[in-house]
Amino acid sequence: MTQPPVLPPNDVATAEPGAEQRDRPRGALSWALWDWGSAAFNAVVTTFVFTVYITSAGFGEPGTIEAQLGWALAAAGLLIAVLAPVMGQRSDNRGRRKLWLGVNTYIVVALTAAMFFVQPAPEFLLLGLVLLAAGNVFFEFAGVNYNAMLNQVSTPASIGRVSGFGWGMGYVGGIVLLLIVYFGFIAPEVGLFGVTGENGLDIRITVLVSAVWFAVFALPVLLRVPEFRPPAGAARERIGFFASYSRLGRDIARLWRERRNVVWFLLASAVFRDGLAGVFTFGGVLAASVFGFSAGEVIIFAIVANVTAGASTIAVGVLDDRLGAKPVIITALAGLVASGLIVFFLHDGGQLVFWTAGLALTLFVGPAQSASRTFLARLIPAGREGEVFGLYATTGRAVSFLAPTMFALFVTIGGAPYFGILGIVLVLAVGLALLIPVRAEARALD
Template identity: 55%
Template sequence: MCRMTQFPQAMDFPPAAADTPPGTKRQIVAWSAWDWGGAAFNSVMTTFIFTALYLTGKDFGGADHATAVLAFALSISGFAIALLAPVAGQRTDHSGRRKLWLGINTLIVALLTGACFFVQPHESYLLLGCMLIAAGHVFFEIADVNYNAMLLQISTKHTIGKISGLGWASGYLGGIVALLFVYFALIKPEEGIFGITSADGMTYRAVAVFSALWIIIFSIPVMLAIPESEPDPNEPHVGFFQSYKELFWTIVLLWKSERHTVYFLISSAIFRDGLAAIFTFGAVLAVGSFGFKTGDVLIFAIAGNVVAAVGALSAGFFDDKFGPKAVIVTSLCGLLVSGSAVLFLHGKTAFWVFGLILCLFVGPAQSSARTFMGRLAPEGQEGELFGLYATTGRAVSFLAPQLFGLCIVLFGAQRWGIIGILVVLLAGLLLLLPVKAPPHGVAA
């Protein structure tokens, strides 16, 4: 028999998070440390260093060819995430092994990251490198489902915004520290502080080992400080394929009883794709349309992460006071205004000013989208709902890149690709406006 869970008619904050004491400072810091460690995979490996400066370079058949292969591999990983994430979250909700699977998936991410050491600078190793990065994305997203669900174990309706913002800020700051270390200790010097040279791509391969260790070290605190989630004694064990049948009924019941949750999943999927595109194409635009050099891009990346961290941290207080919807709407409006300024203004100064303003609003939108989902999730189904949250995000992950490229083709210049991103952000905002905001606590 399928589990016919009746979702609460009122969008009350999950009782487990509302009625139990908040997490201790030690637990909150330990939880945030996982985001700090994950930045080594997101910022160092997949955004700024390993893939951007090494895997898509001339040694792997040229930028166009290598980027195409990487994009294809990542598209497959996106499909895998959409297929697996909600069921993975659902099964950990039932079994009460949320922390266990967070640890297992994080360890797999670290091992795949470390295995990138074996990607030598030759075209014959391109597929291996792309497969390792793509597989790392799959396991990182599944781990992130359990990590996000764990937020409800350490927060209350009065503190969820602050704690979520702290986690996002920790991720941004961890990325800054990791980027600074690998750049100045391994990449920039003729011979790194460990005696590693650039011969045979060894500096970038050493970055992979560093990132793997970084991930493992900063995932240890959450494993020690946060208690394991409790299994639901009323839920029978179901097989893997039976889980998809349960997932189908979950979506049906959501549509019948909590339709605004479905509306939020759709709207957030769209505007989160726009947020991701800002970071994905920001460096591309800086170099191609505003004349930034490699060093300029790294400096801007660090400054942007600092600003985004400040935004995410400060927005947590507004989230708890005014609710996540107000923060998201304000942030999206700020992104539309500053993005339009980047589109029509010229010169490095304009990009620095309005590009950093963009970063300031990205962090709050990301953080409050997570707390919005957390406030909607019924007790005992946090992982399943965050799995759907991950899946819907992946389902439209093609949208902003496609519109970005289409606008370049239509208008004949790279900078006009910004229109595509703005259209996605505007669509997400318009779809969010009619969504009923979840209840939120007012901090004492």
């Protein structure tokens, strides 16, 4: 005797017909492999390797080059904020999400490969900054279309697991690639194929390997997942690029009138996602300056932290589908605030404190990021995923100054680096407070 169906939480919709559901897991794996490959840009280029390389002494005066890096990334952020929602809107209207995912992905691959020509000399700094900034812009454009495809590779009942699996694959893929390039080229005096650190060759070969890595693992989603087609009756006339801004303004006004919950979530998520970014951005700084980690120990902690974040994200995706995304986000944010306060109040307890409470922080980061994506996917009216995920990218960039500003402000006020922890905790707490009133809903059908 079969059991009666159990109704899911109010932000979890029911499963779709069986035939489509049987097809989607393979598409989900192909989709998630893009996340695995994109770690080449996230982990190697923007976080642990290339940005560290172009802010080294060979490129100019310390302090000056870091400021120039900041300005380059700020310019990239401005372009993303202005262009992302329109690019997403146009891919929705024309049914070309996969096409633009491919175009933007391989532009990033080409830019990453071109970083090979950035030698450690001041005259190459501008080239490195331009390539890095442009890579960030096109990577975000690719991410808009990638996120918008989430509903194409999942059923309403499996969207949390699929999103968590993709995000977790990104963390794990980053660690695998970091281990390959670190032990293969960066750590040894003479690495694979006789590569040495002379003239920055170890780093330059690393970015080439990263470009190939991304190029290969981006192929499955482009070959296996069907192109998006607008729902029947949802296709809109094609208009010029600048006219798209007028349409965007009208669409935002319509969202505010009819789907105000979406707008409030975009605001709340922008704040807490910046706090999540701050956890990784300043985690290494705090490990070294407050808890006495050596450079090697920081790398080891980073590897363990990313593995922890990846595993927890994949595992918690199941709870996302069973309980809904909002409880997952709230629990994760509350856990982050508590763990951050433990790090602050026990900062003089040595490395053991950071290994325990610091890893607890990373345990909650991935689930909050993944569940945020699924929460929004369930709110978006059908056929407008690209546009709304474009706004998701824009709102995130619009407040990306919050965590760095609060970190710096609290360090200045407190007079010690560990006070910066309170700045990150404050951003996370404000994001949590903004999220609580947002209603969890089933995916919009209109």
